[in-house]
Amino acid sequence: MSRIATPATIEAAPPASRSLLEAVEKQLGLVPNLFRVVSNSPAALEGYLGLSAALNNGALPAPTRERIALAVAEINGCDYCLSAHTYLGKNLAKLDDAEIAANRNGASNDPKAAAAVRFAAMIVRERGRVSEDDVRAVKLAGYDDAQVIEIVLHVALNTWTNYINMVATTDIDFPVVTARKAAA
Secondary structure (H helix, E strand, O other), rough: OOOOOOOHHHHHHHHHHHHHHHHHHHHOOOHHHHHHHHHHOHHHHHHHHHHHHHHHOOOOOOHHHHHHHHHHHHHHHHHHHHHHHHHHHHOOOOOOHHHHHHHHHOOOOOHHHHHHHHHHHHHHHHOOOHHHHHHHHHHOOOOOOOHHHHHHHHHHHHHHHHHHHHHHHOOOOOOOOOOOOOOO
């Protein structure tokens, strides 16, 4: 059970969050519990949705974004995000089971995506203190400065959702996937 209130309906959310939740429902066809929990703070919900929308219009393709989300969720041990991004990875980004398993291990079966996922995993594990060689490797794989910045921002945004869900113990409303072990 969630440690932070999860409004059962859009109408039960704070008034300033309702139109934002309605937009989520229109886009996704439902309102996942993450959005309901975050709606307790209209400012946080607006910020999350705004940053997510901006990144969705960025230079990284949707499958790479999902790969990064899976790697980050696994490293951070967030079952909610791992469950959500496994579902989204399969159903929206069309990642197969082998690719999802590789992503959870901080890798990819696609050579270019592998560099982005390895770099994202390194950012999480090293708390941003990556080496010049790490940056060079992701650039040599074909990522430009803008894409490197977006990888970092995807790591940050996914870490934020991981932390929200772990603090709140958000009820998982996707097919449940459990992280193997959170990073030490």
